[in-house]
Amino acid sequence: DGGITQSPKYLFRKEGQNVTLSCEQNLNHDAMYWYRQDPGQGLRLIYYSQIVNDFQKGDIAEGYSVSREKKESFPLTVTSAQKNPTAFYLCASSIHGVRGTGELFFGEGSRLTVL
Amino acid sequence: GIQVEQSPPDLILQEGANSTLRCNFSDSVNNLQWFHQNPWGQLINLFYIPSGTKQNGRLSATTVATERYSLLYISSSQTTDSGVYFCAVSEAAGNKLTFGGGTRVLVKP
Numbered sequence: 001d002g003g004i005t006q007s008p009k010y011l012f013r014k015e016g017q018n019v020t021l022s023c024e025q026n027l028n029h030d031a032m033y034w035y036r037q038d039p040g041q042g043l044r045l046i047y048y049s050q051i052v053n054d055f056q057k058g059d060i061a062e063g064y065s066v067s068r069e070k071k072e073s074f075p076l077t078v079t080s081a082q083k084n085p086t087a088f089y090l091c092a093s094s095i096h097g098v099r100g101t102g103e104l105f106f107g108e109g110s111r112l113t114v115l
Numbered sequence: 116g117i118q119v120e121q122s123p124p125d126l127i128l129q130e131g132a133n134s135t136l137r138c139n140f141s142d143s144v145n146n147l148q149w150f151h152q153n154p155w156g157q158l159i160n161l162f163y164i165p166s167g168t169k170q171n172g173r174l175s176a177t178t179v180a181t182e183r184y185s186l187l188y189i190s191s192s193q194t195t196d197s198g199v200y201f202c203a204v205s206e207a208a209g210n211k212l213t214f215g216g217g218t219r220v221l222v223k224p
Binding site: 031035048090109 | 156163214
């Protein structure tokens with residue numbers, strides 16, 4: 001089945017450690033996105049990529065990094081510079097890249113807890 | 116950037132009741148979507164509706180782009196409709212979705 005796969009679903013890390021969240025899609029979508037959700041809040045955009053080897057900062061990029069080496073993959077690294085990394089992270093994709101956002105589809109999310 | 120406001124923030128319904136959720140946005144948009152987030156956190160697409168009216172079963176949505184708002188109607192609500200409903204928009208020249216704060220819906224049996 002086509003879809004967006006995020007892993008791991010749950011992750012615990014100690015303060016000061018970097019952690020990488022995986023996002024893979026087999027929908028042949030050009031654009032991919034990372035959002036962060038805090039309890040009781042809406043979603044905020046971290047990074048997005050419209051084509052391979054290119055990405056742009058969203059509204060809350062500080063303390064995060066991404067790469068887009070393959071069309072199917074858009075991993076997110078939460079670095080030790082992120083001061084409050086405990087959150088629910090959602091990856092999304094859409095068919096349109098530079099031509100516009102198009103309809104957005106989401107993975108099931110990854111819950112990161114910093115101990 | 117574009118501002119998105121959803122109302123009401125919380126809604127409690129008796130099973131079988133109808134309701135209307137509202138999304139106001141501050142600028143012209145080329146994309147508007149409604150999502151339902153279930154209790155496990157999964158975001159489900161409900162409607163892609165930058166303008167006009169659509170219906171899908173007991174749900175329908177209307178976007179009046181010229182007046183910068185969208186409405187989501189839930190008819191004959193069921194307990195499975197509980198969760199958070201989000202509206203998200205993209206500015207006319209934009210390429211990313213901005214989310215509203217959501218409406219938290221609880222349907223009681």
